[in-house]
Amino acid sequence: MITPTINLLMALTVGGLYAVGFYLLLQRSLMRVLIGVVVLGHGTNLLLQLVGGPPARAPIVGSAPADTFADPLPQALALTAVVITFALTTFLLALSYRSFVLLGHDEVQDDLEDRRIARRGGPAAPLHQDAGPDGRTEDER
Amino acid sequence: MTALAALPVLLPILGAALAVVVSTSVLAQRILALTTLGSMVVVAAVLLVRADRSGPVVIALGGWAPPVGIALVADRLAALLLLVSTLVALAVLGYAISQRIADYGRRMASSTFYPTYLVLSAGVSLAYLSGDLFTLFVSFEIMLTASYVLLTRRTSVQTIRAGMTYVIVSLLSSLLFLTAVAMVYAATATVNLADLSERVDALPPGLRTVLALMFVVVFGIKAAMVPLHFWLPDSYPNAPAPVTALFAGLLTKVSFYAMVRTQTLLFPHDRPWTLMLWLAVATMLVGALGALAQNDLNRLLSFLLVSHIGFMLFGLAVFDARGLSGATLYAAHHITVLATLFLVGGLITRRTGTVALDRMGGLAATSPALAVLFAIPALTLAGLPPTAGFVAKLQLLQAGAGAGVGPTAVAAVVIAASFLTLFALTKVWVRAFWGRARPTVEDPDPHDELEVGTARTPWPMYAATAGLVAVSLAIAVFAGPLSAMTGRAGEDLIARVPYRVAVLGDADR
Amino acid sequence: MNPLTSSPDGDAAAPQPGEREQTPFESWDRPRSPWLLPGRCRTPRRRTLLLEMVTRGLFPTILVFSIYLLCAGHYGPGGGFSAGLVAGLAFVLRYLAGGSTDPGALVPIRPPVLMGLGLAIAVGTALAPVVAGEPVLSSTKLAVPLPGSGELEVVTSVFLDVGVYLLIVGVVLDLLRALGSGIERDMRAAGEEA
Numbered sequence: 001m002i003t004p005t006i007n008l009l010m011a012l013t014v015g016g017l018y019a020v021g022f023y024l025l026l027q028r029s030l031m032r033v034l035i036g037v038v039v040l041g042h043g044t045n046l047l048l049q050l051v052g053g054p055p056a057r058a059p060i061v062g063s064a065p066a067d068t069f070a071d072p073l074p075q076a077l078a079l080t081a082v083v084i085t086f087a088l089t090t091f092l093l094a095l096s097y098r099s100f101v102l103l104g105h106d107e108v109q110d111d112l113e114d115r116r117i118a119r120r121g122g123p124a125a126p127l128h129q130d131a132g133p134d135g136r137t138e139d140e141r
Numbered sequence: 142m143t144a145l146a147a148l149p150v151l152l153p154i155l156g157a158a159l160a161v162v163v164s165t166s167v168l169a170q171r172i173l174a175l176t177t178l179g180s181m182v183v184v185a186a187v188l189l190v191r192a193d194r195s196g197p198v199v200i201a202l203g204g205w206a207p208p209v210g211i212a213l214v215a216d217r218l219a220a221l222l223l224l225v226s227t228l229v230a231l232a233v234l235g236y237a238i239s240q241r242i243a244d245y246g247r248r249m250a251s252s253t254f255y256p257t258y259l260v261l262s263a264g265v266s267l268a269y270l271s272g273d274l275f276t277l278f279v280s281f282e283i284m285l286t287a288s289y290v291l292l293t294r295r296t297s298v299q300t301i302r303a304g305m306t307y308v309i310v311s312l313l314s315s316l317l318f319l320t321a322v323a324m325v326y327a328a329t330a331t332v333n334l335a336d337l338s339e340r341v342d343a344l345p346p347g348l349r350t351v352l353a354l355m356f357v358v359v360f361g362i363k364a365a366m367v368p369l370h371f372w373l374p375d376s377y378p379n380a381p382a383p384v385t386a387l388f389a390g391l392l393t394k395v396s397f398y399a400m401v402r403t404q405t406l407l408f409p410h411d412r413p414w415t416l417m418l419w420l421a422v423a424t425m426l427v428g429a430l431g432a433l434a435q436n437d438l439n440r441l442l443s444f445l446l447v448s449h450i451g452f453m454l455f456g457l458a459v460f461d462a463r464g465l466s467g468a469t470l471y472a473a474h475h476i477t478v479l480a481t482l483f484l485v486g487g488l489i490t491r492r493t494g495t496v497a498l499d500r501m502g503g504l505a506a507t508s509p510a511l512a513v514l515f516a517i518p519a520l521t522l523a524g525l526p527p528t529a530g531f532v533a534k535l536q537l538l539q540a541g542a543g544a545g546v547g548p549t550a551v552a553a554v555v556i557a558a559s560f561l562t563l564f565a566l567t568k569v570w571v572r573a574f575w576g577r578a579r580p581t582v583e584d585p586d587p588h589d590e591l592e593v594g595t596a597r598t599p600w601p602m603y604a605a606t607a608g609l610v611a612v613s614l615a616i617a618v619f620a621g622p623l624s625a626m627t628g629r630a631g632e633d634l635i636a637r638v639p640y641r642v643a644v645l646g647d648a649d650r
Numbered sequence: 651m652n653p654l655t656s657s658p659d660g661d662a663a664a665p666q667p668g669e670r671e672q673t674p675f676e677s678w679d680r681p682r683s684p685w686l687l688p689g690r691c692r693t694p695r696r697r698t699l700l701l702e703m704v705t706r707g708l709f710p711t712i713l714v715f716s717i718y719l720l721c722a723g724h725y726g727p728g729g730g731f732s733a734g735l736v737a738g739l740a741f742v743l744r745y746l747a748g749g750s751t752d753p754g755a756l757v758p759i760r761p762p763v764l765m766g767l768g769l770a771i772a773v774g775t776a777l778a779p780v781v782a783g784e785p786v787l788s789s790t791k792l793a794v795p796l797p798g799s800g801e802l803e804v805v806t807s808v809f810l811d812v813g814v815y816l817l818i819v820g821v822v823l824d825l826l827r828a829l830g831s832g833i834e835r836d837m838r839a840a841g842e843e844a
């Protein structure tokens with residue numbers, strides 16, 4: 001078994017990025033959620049980069065002796081992951097822009113089921129909501 | 142000949158690329174999409190026959206042998222699910238095409254639907270075939286990115302929130318997946334599944350448990366396992382019927398497949414897996430009870446989808462060849478039947494103009510064809526004999542009863558959840574198909590994507606749905622040979638050696 | 651048509667270097683094409699002349715560098731992806747300097763077609779070895795004899811890189827179209843309504 005070694009400072013950085021990312025994910029503003037995803041993505045990619053071991057020479061054949069190379073695989077994986085996170089961030093950005101255009105704000109709204117259950121908590125709650133002209137019940141609109 | 146295993150991935154990507162190039166001609170796009178998926182079905186069938194007769198079909202991309210290179214592996218489990226998935230994707234595509242012809246006519250609607258659909262199929266195929274964790278991650282990203290686009294293509298004020306929830310939850314699970322991959326690499330210095338299955342055994346038990354649980358969480362979110370299911374009933378009903386049918390049929394099952402693949406290959410158990418038994422119980426009951434409370438047809442079906450993920454998790458939790466065989470058969474049946482039910486839901490909405498059950502009625506008299514199309518998959522999902530659902534469920538129950546006290550108790554929950562499913566579907570039947578006929582609800586927005594509240598439904602939409610019903614019936618008719626094959630697949634999964642030998646090629650493993 | 655005298659749309663708002671063109675010494679660095687000096691600049695105050703001038707020099711340089719990266723990719727750092735990104739950045743720079751002048755309009759192909767072609771070339775390169783009985787995605791070296799100077803060694807994976815290059819350039823152009831000028835258009839529409 002290979003003992004995973006990791007620089008303490010880097011471990012703390014990864015931990016900090018995860019903490020900040022998850023904290024931001026729990027916010028109501030979509031913009032903060034998006035930044036949370038970005039920060040979390042950075043944390044993950046940094047972790048992926050770190051698992052290849054301590055820094056070493058660039059793994060290009062002929063540029064240095066092979067035993068001084070860094071492990072190229074995590075770098076390739078991190079590169080792919082960076083591209084994917086980047087693409088999805090762009091998509092999320094476009095989606096929150098769309099949400100902003102449609103709703104006029106970028107707050108995440110209440111969950112439908114939550115609202116329905118909250119409303120049903122009252123003693124006089126109706127069994128079935130009246131459905132509107134579009135076939136959706138009142139609280140789905 | 143082994144290049145065959147790469148075709149289910151490369152064909153749809155090529156099809157998508159060409160569909161983008163010819164994006165000005167919607168007819169060319171339709172033909173391209175149908176041809177691509179049709180040939181994928183053929184390739185998948187050939188792969189299944191080969192994998193069953195002469196062991197897994199393995200291809201090393203670029204000639205780089207695993208574990209260094211990327212390998213695509215089609216064993217019995219992967220090839221069977223691939224075949225069923227591509228069949229369902231083809232039928233749903235037929236439904237979507239005919240709906241779009243009916244709603245738009247020759248008018249150019251949008252040039253992004255068919256390419257995105259094909260990319261999603263490519264992602265699904267790659268997920269089934271990938272032989273290493275990172276390719277699995279990439280395939281999930283391909284699949285999910287396409288699904289984000291399909292789900293949010295026509296967002297409105299009502300649906301944008303659900304779309305956001307879906308995208309953010311999926312993104313979060315993807316990042317967790319990546320974290321898990323990084324941790325696995327840190328511990329073992331490989332991501333190849335066959336290689337990992339040897340190296341993980343040497344890890345300390347605590348570390349193994351952490352890694353196993355990370356994969357349970359990651360794939361649990363994506364497979365809508367309770368308590369990580371909350372996003373599904375919220376987001377799926379908001380898409381057009383074909384898209385929901387495709388998602389309901391394929392996406393969660395791909396995640397379940399990934400869970401089976403990683404857990405059996407990397408973290409095997411000798412006894413039934415207690416944690417997964419509990420999760421299966423929670424999933425079955427929460428899903429079924431949630432379905433009972435719904436008035437919206439699509440939400441009800443979404444909760445049933447969650448509930449029946451629990452049946453498959455039960456098969457995995459039993460963790461022997463029979464349980465996995467039952468879970469595989471159940472997954473194949475579930476892919477077909479859920480897609481069918483959502484398509485029928487789309488047809489019902491098209492006919493009545495509403496998704497609210499209390500505004501429908503008398504459909505059995507006004508539209509008998511719809512009643513037949515709903516009744517058969519509904520009985521199949523509830524698992525009444527002699528349908529495919531019954532055959533699969535019987536295998537699960539037998540496996541559970543033969544595996545000790547815990548699984549036997551959970552088998553009783555399986556029966557209870559089946560009755561709850563039947564009850565929920567009976568509710569749909571009584572409200573929508575019996576009773577007096579209700580007036581059709583007017584289309585609230587006649588100019589939007591979906592035309593509802595019309596009797597004008599082209600026959601290919603019915604034909605595509607009927608085709609899926611036929612697939613489901615075929616699973617019941619050929620239950621004997623199929624369950625024999627899933628039995629062999631289950632034995633392969635438990636033994637682990639055939640997979641390793643096929644990928645790494647060493648006889649002494 | 652003489653590019654020196656032709657104005658993009660005959661609008662007087664553009665600074666036209668028209669009067670003194672008889673002296674070749676002073677006219678050698680004058681614009682040969684109208685791009686980045688758009689005649690109709692909606693808000694002349696928002697223009698950054700410095701950026702525009704720098705971009706005029708940098709844009710072709712960056713494109714050439716991206717081609718170099720594309721060709722060098724097999725043996726050194728580079729490759730289709732990074733080359734495509736570099737080329738895409740050139741278009742981004744041009745968009746930033748040119749403002750609402752749509753960079754998509756400057757490329758005669760629509761961005762989705764570019765993406766589709768790139769992807770098709772890449773998949774075609776992946777599948778081509780199968781015909782020769784080799785594994786999918788494998789590559790080989792082709793020696794192309796050049797008259798007089800030996801032969802040129804071409805690794806077939808360069809075609810895959812070309813596909814990726816086109817794909818990435820298409821993606822960046824499409825992004826600029828959707829998120830750049832698309833949002834600008836929305837904002838203008840909103841501003842005119844208000």
